[in-house]
Amino acid sequence: MTPGRGLSAVAASLAAAALLTACSDSSDPADSSRSPGTSGLPDVGAEPDVPMIAVATxxxxxxxxxxxxxxxxxxxICRWDTGTGEVSVARGSHLALGEDGTVAGVRGDATVVLVDIDSGTTRAELEGLDSAGSSPAVAFSATGALLAAGNDAGRVVVWQVDTRDVLTSFEVGDAVHGLAFDADERRLAVTGETGTSVHDSADGAPLSEVAGAAPGAAVAWSPDGAFLATSGSAGSASVWRTDDYEEVxxxxxxxxxxxxxxxxxxxTLAVTTLADLDVTLWRPAALRPGRTARAPxxxxVQRLRGLTSAPGAVVFSPDGETVYAVADPDGVRAWSTSTAKPTVTFDPPP
Structure with a gap:
């Protein structure tokens, strides 16, 4: 496992040995194996805490x-209702979530399996990756129309989800750590051992090498498509303008x-690091309208505090008012993006 991936040891065992167990028998739905959700409303204003053992970060x-x-x-697969705080558990584990409630994972035989998270039934099995490797990367496009997967050998495959056809496949020369489609689904950013490259998602043609991007799994497109964020030099987070891939x-x-x-x-960017216990909300001046040479x-920068271990993945709510982060063993916590205060407590699974 590459150090930048941030996967806990127990979660790695899940990925290797129990990834998408529902896929192996679609007649045995995941619903039958769920534990009942706990009851209780979020304790708004209290310190959010999900004291889980072994959560993949x-x-x-x-x-x-x-x-x-x-x-x-x-x-x-733990699922929290953000309105009530209730949690339910589906069988298996996942690497990516699609727009329509499909989760995707990679079996040991390198088959990418799409499973309906509610019923546990297999929707599709996608072939062409050749080798799963130790830590495959998987990403859906914004609408779920495309899915990309990459492996340790540097192979990247893009599928058209509705037809199950391989749209393109290409090599990037080193292990793939992260994948991200832009909002228009025309560009695919690939991060690996040596940095980040951008490819045409339809034919895999290289569009740019992001000079100065550092190795790691961190990669994100801005929803408007104008910027790409990656790891930068000397441990920094960097934002690149996507018309010329210059650092801004x-x-x-x-x-x-x-x-x-x-x-x-x-x-705004939410940033987590390999060792910092805080989540950082970063609002670069270059991304905000109204900046002029005379009045730069x-x-x-805001710090979101309260975790006892370094957080991994982060997501914003669709309205942008809340940011969530996951840490092991803290679990999932939430903060208000306007006040930087914790907002929600979720009960752990039983």
């Missing part, structure tokens, strides 16, 4: 309506970037 997903948070945890903003971090996420308005604006 390299992926945290939120549904497009903001109703559910999804992460792998020791019991399986940089944020020094204490220990290197773990994960990045853009807010829905493309103006400064970057704005």
């Amino acid at each position: 390299d992926d945290l997903a939120i549904t497009s309506d903001g109703a559910e948070l999804i992460a792998d945890c020791r019991p399986g 903003a940089s944020l020094d971090t204490s220990s290197g970037v773990e994960r990045l996420a853009f807010s829905p308005d493309s103006r 604006r400064a970057d704005e």
Whole structure:
């Protein structure tokens, strides 16, 4: 496992030995194996805490309506209702969440399997990756129409989800750590051992090497498509303008970037690092309109505190008012993006 991936040891065992166990028998739905959700409303204003044992920190997903948070945890795929705080558990584990409630994972035979998270039934099995490797990367496009997967050998495959056809496949020369489609689904950013490259998602043609991007899994497109965020040199987080891939903003971090996420308005980045216990909300001046040479604006930085271990994946709510982060063993916590105060407590799974 590459150090930048941020996957806990128990979660790695899930990925290797129990990934998408529902896929192996689609007649045995995941619903039958769920534990009942706990009851109780979020304790608004209290310190949010989900004291779970072994929660995977390299992926945290939120549904497009903001109703559910999804992460792998020791019991399986944990799903929190963001309105009530109730949690349910589905079997298996996942690497990516699609727009329509499909989770995707990679079996040991390198088959990418799409499973309906509610019923546990297999929707599709996608072939062409050749080798799963130790830590495959998987990403859906914004609408779920495309899915990309990459492996340790540097192979990247893009499928058309509705037809199950391989749209393109190409090699990047080193292990793939992270993948991200832009909002228009025309560009695919690939991060690996040597940095970040951008490819045409239809034919795999290289569009740019992001000079100065550092190795790691951190990569995110702004929703408006104008910027790309990656790990930068000397442990920084960097933002690149996508018309020429020039760096327009940089944020020094204490220990290197773990994960990045853009807010829905493309103006704010949530940043986690390999060792820092805080989540950083970073508002680069270059991303905010109204900046002029005579009156330059400064970057704005807020620290979201309260975790006892370094957080991994981060996501914003669809309205941009809340940011969520996952840490092991803290679990999932939430903060208000306007006040930087914790907002929600979720009960752990039984």
